[in-house]
Amino acid sequence: MPRRFSMQLIMGIALTLLGAGVSVQVWLGGWTQVFAQGSSTVIRVAGSTTVLPIVSPAAERFQIRNPSVKITVNAGGSGVGIHGAGTRRLDIGLASREITPKENNRYASSQLNSIVIGRDAVACVVSSEIFNSGVHSLSKQQIGDIYLGKITNWQQVGGPDRSIIVIDKETHRGTRHVFMQYLFGKPNARAPGARLVTGSNNEEQAKIAQSDAAIGMLSMAWINDDVVGIGIRDGRQVIQPTLENVRSGSFPIARNLNLITAGNPVGAAKQFIDYLLSPEGQKIVEASGYISIHSPQAVSQVAGSHSK
């Protein structure tokens, strides 16, 4: 089995570590601010590992232009981003899903506010060995049955005779919310068919790449040769997880990438958000593999069907 994931594995572990570290970081957030107040302003950012690839390079560039501003960026997941903004441990929370009504109630006093900085899709992904053996698309029903444990062998969906390694995610993760909403109409649906639970995009990507029989859910920007996004089959039509299909609105599992603040952003945090919304910030969004908010709703949508 060819293995090309060593680099991505190391990245994955580094980010997993970041994820584990974020709780401490968020705890201590209040203190870092106290210590750092003397010379510079600190913007504390953490949350979704889907939004992270946009915010990390943007933060670097922003800091070069504004040397008096320090931005700390951490992983953790959408739940962590929303929680951090709600408890004001973070200035900006990252979320690859919408705030749930429950979260809105919980942090009512913080007046949570979300700002869309880009768009993404959640693709259903499989190990490259499965893709190469001929499983290029699955229907919503099939994916659902796999996650419910009703389909347990790849043979049942046209693949090799091999058990399916179903990879689930931690329940607060944005990707999981969006995927489960699509499959079962409930962001917090259970997945009794799951075998492994992962956290960040990196961790999930690494485990799928390592396996030769895994299925999972992944932000579109994280798809690569080892972790292949498959099409969603609807009747005779197969919709591929491509940027065009997300732009046109035909790929069914799309989502907004959000920045979460408590109330309207002010000061340095506002400047940073404005930077992300500016043409230069939006270029970073596109360079990271996502869709700009300024991107016109594609002509194909008007034309009808762009999918093949």
Place this chain on the structure above:
Amino acid sequence: MNKHPMFSERGPAFWWTGFTALIASGTIFILFVSLVIESVPVFKAEGISFLWGTDWFAGEAYGALPMVFGSLVVTGLAVVIVLPFALGSAILTSEFLNGRLRLMVKAAMELLAGVPGIIYGLMGIALLTVWVRDVFGLIDGNTLFTAGLLLAVMILPTVMTLAEDALRAVPGEFRDTALSLGLTRMETVLKVVVPEALPGLAGAVFLGLGRAMGETIAVMLVIGGIDRIPQPWFNLFAPGQNIPSKIGREAAEALGFDVQWSALIALGLLLFVMVMTLTSAGNFLLGKAR
């Protein structure tokens, strides 16, 4: 009042050291009390069945058994795997090596004991999961067994060095007498030295267990992360979850809120009690050995 020599002079040195000692020993007390207080909400919500509930789904149900089960299984497994290696190398170093060679082995072991957990985790996810899968012909290598194996490697130096100390503590006359009575080297070790050092050896194992039980990141990366007791329960080649890994995965999201947070704290309390029991047992046995 009788003046104990310890209290004879209450200068600044007494008060300062007394203060630091109070803080140090008070910390453990405060920690325990706050764990108990913060766990109350989950016991109110779930009742005592929190302890043996098998279902955990954030926001819906909280049952600790899969995590407690996972913790016990992986640490138990680690000890079973580590025991022959740790004892073997301890006996070799203490009974058959002397001088520089012995110090070199000890130094290497102590270096190994200082390797951070994440390094083991890295090796675990990159190599061990793949090996376990291929060697045992599994469909996936993230299992309770993998976690136990990784923990065995991690606690090997701790158990080995402490066991070696225990063996060394057996007075030389015991060996001389045994040898002069005509026992072979092997018999001397197995029938005289090891039985004599037994409390110390047991102490070494208990301290190793304590470390294994609390290990987080390395286990988190290879155990599978699913809150489920395998079917059947003794199937060690199935994925599972232990307490530190569960807390590591959910803490940042729950931080300070709701029953979920309380449930995680209660898991922490369970872990705390289990580790404390093991460590005290270990220290007691080691103390007895000296």
